[in-house]
Amino acid sequence: xxxxxxxxxxxxxxxxxxxxxxxxxxxxxxxxxxxxxxxxxxxxxxxxxxxxxxxxxxxxxxxxxxxxxxxxxxxxxxxxxxxxxxxxxxxxxxxxxxxxxxxxxxxxxxxxxxxxxxxxxxxxxxxxxxxxxxxxxxxxxxxxxxxxxxxxxxxxxxxxxxxxxxxxxxxxxxxxxxxxxxxxxxxxxxxxxxxxxxxxxxxxxxxxxxxxxxxxxxxxxxxxxxxxxxxxxxxxxxxxxxxxxxxxxxxxxxxx
Ligand code: CTP
Numbered sequence: 464x465x466x467x468x469x470x471x472x473x474x475x476x477x478x479x480x481x482x483x484x485x486x487x488x489x490x491x492x493x494x495x496x497x498x499x500x501x502x503x504x505x506x507x508x509x510x511x512x513x514x515x516x517x518x519x520x521x522x523x524x525x526x527x528x529x530x531x532x533x534x535x536x537x538x539x540x541x542x543x544x545x546x547x548x549x550x551x552x553x554x555x556x557x558x559x560x561x562x563x564x565x566x567x568x569x570x571x572x573x574x575x576x577x578x579x580x581x582x583x584x585x586x587x588x589x590x591x592x593x594x595x596x597x598x599x600x601x602x603x604x605x606x607x608x609x610x611x612x613x614x615x616x617x618x619x620x621x622x623x624x625x626x627x628x629x630x631x632x633x634x635x636x637x638x639x640x641x642x643x644x645x646x647x648x649x650x651x652x653x654x655x656x657x658x659x660x661x662x663x664x665x666x667x668x669x670x671x672x673x674x675x676x677x678x679x680x681x682x683x684x685x686x687x688x689x690x691x692x693x694x695x696x697x698x699x700x701x702x703x704x705x706x707x708x709x710x711x712x713x714x715x716x717x718x719x
Contacts, residue, residue: 465491465559490541494560499543500708505582506544507634508536509589509622511551513569517614518600525590526673529553531640531696532588536561538700539584542708547579551589568595569619576622584636584707587623587660590673595619627659636710638662638703644669651683661685664703682706 466483483491493499510532515523529550536548537558546561549572557563564575569591576585594616623639637660641651644667651665662684671677679693682703691702 490537491559494537494540494558497540497543497545497560499541500712501539501704502543504544504584504711506536506539506546506584506586506707507549507576507579507582507626508532508539508546508586509549509572509576509591510536511553511555512590513551513572513592513619514567515569515592515595515619516567516599517596518602518604520603523592523594523596524551525592527551527553527590528674529555530674530676531678531699532586533558534696534700535586535588535703538697538704539586539707541701542704544584544704547575547582549575549579549589568592569622570595573620573622573625576626580626580632580634582634583711584638585626585634586638586703586707587626588640589622590642591622592619621658623660624658627661629659636661636707638664638707641665642668642673647681648683648688651681655683 465488467479468481468483469479470481471477472480511529512525512527517523533548533555536546540546540558540560547564548558548561549564549566551566551572566572566575572589572591597615597617626634627637639654639658639660641654641663643650643665647665647667651663655663662682665681665683666678676696677693678696678699680691680699682689
């Protein structure tokens with residue numbers, strides 16, 4: 464079932480009752496038929512934030528909506544790939560034709576990614592929490608007379624760096640995102656070197672990117688840096704899927 468969409472209706476009312484746009488219906492059919500340039504290829508996409516418990520009612524997280532990651536998973540499925548989307552908590556529906564695995568913490572996200580291997584491509588779009596509370600409390604932490612206590616943190620595993628490690632299970636193409644607020648290209652190049660991935664999609668998150676519907680990205684690969692204008696997150700996803708199809712059909716793409 465595709466739709467209905469929300470909006471103005473012929474009867475003059477507003478609400479969920481509009482026919483889905485023809486492109487959306489086409490995309491849904493394409494994702495289910497799995498026939499395109501990525502037919503026979505497998506991919507993992509991570510998306511959304513991770514949630515790290517402080518106690519049973521409180522957590523550390525971030526503002527990621529998951530929209531860019533879900534759009535990428537959907538575009539890869541429309542291009543014919545068999546896609547596992549490993550997602551932190553979001554308000555988004557599962558894209559059609561994609562296997563959705565919902566997780567909460569960074570450690571669960573890593574385990575779900577490893578369980579989905581081997582794949583041809585891994586696209587790490589999630590905004591993984593860099594740290595988690597070192598000792599989450601089993602019961603709700605109560606206000607004490609001494610005031611708030613310091614929250615000790617420990618570092619989470621780096622999923623992108625882990626999947627990029629050389630070895631038999633390394634995906635041929637490992638792609639990371641770089642959320643930056645300054646020195647975009649410099650920081651993104653440093654991330655490729657540090658994490659060992661093949662491409663980095665750098666985006667400036669100082670504006671309305673997180674939670675918004677648009678993104679302006681800089682793709683850094685072995686071919687150099689390719690800057691795109693501000694585009695819808697769906698269009699960014701489709702361009703990236705096409706580029707992956709090209710790279711995976713070329714012999715010896717990636718370091719894996
Ligand atoms: N990433 C990951 N696991 C982590 C942290 C990040 O897989 N524990 C991935 C993200 O999904 C993204 C890339 O690494 O593809 C870069 O994320 P970003 O937040 O920009 O970088 P960090 O590694 O967190 O570095 P910093 O916060 O210092 O910029």
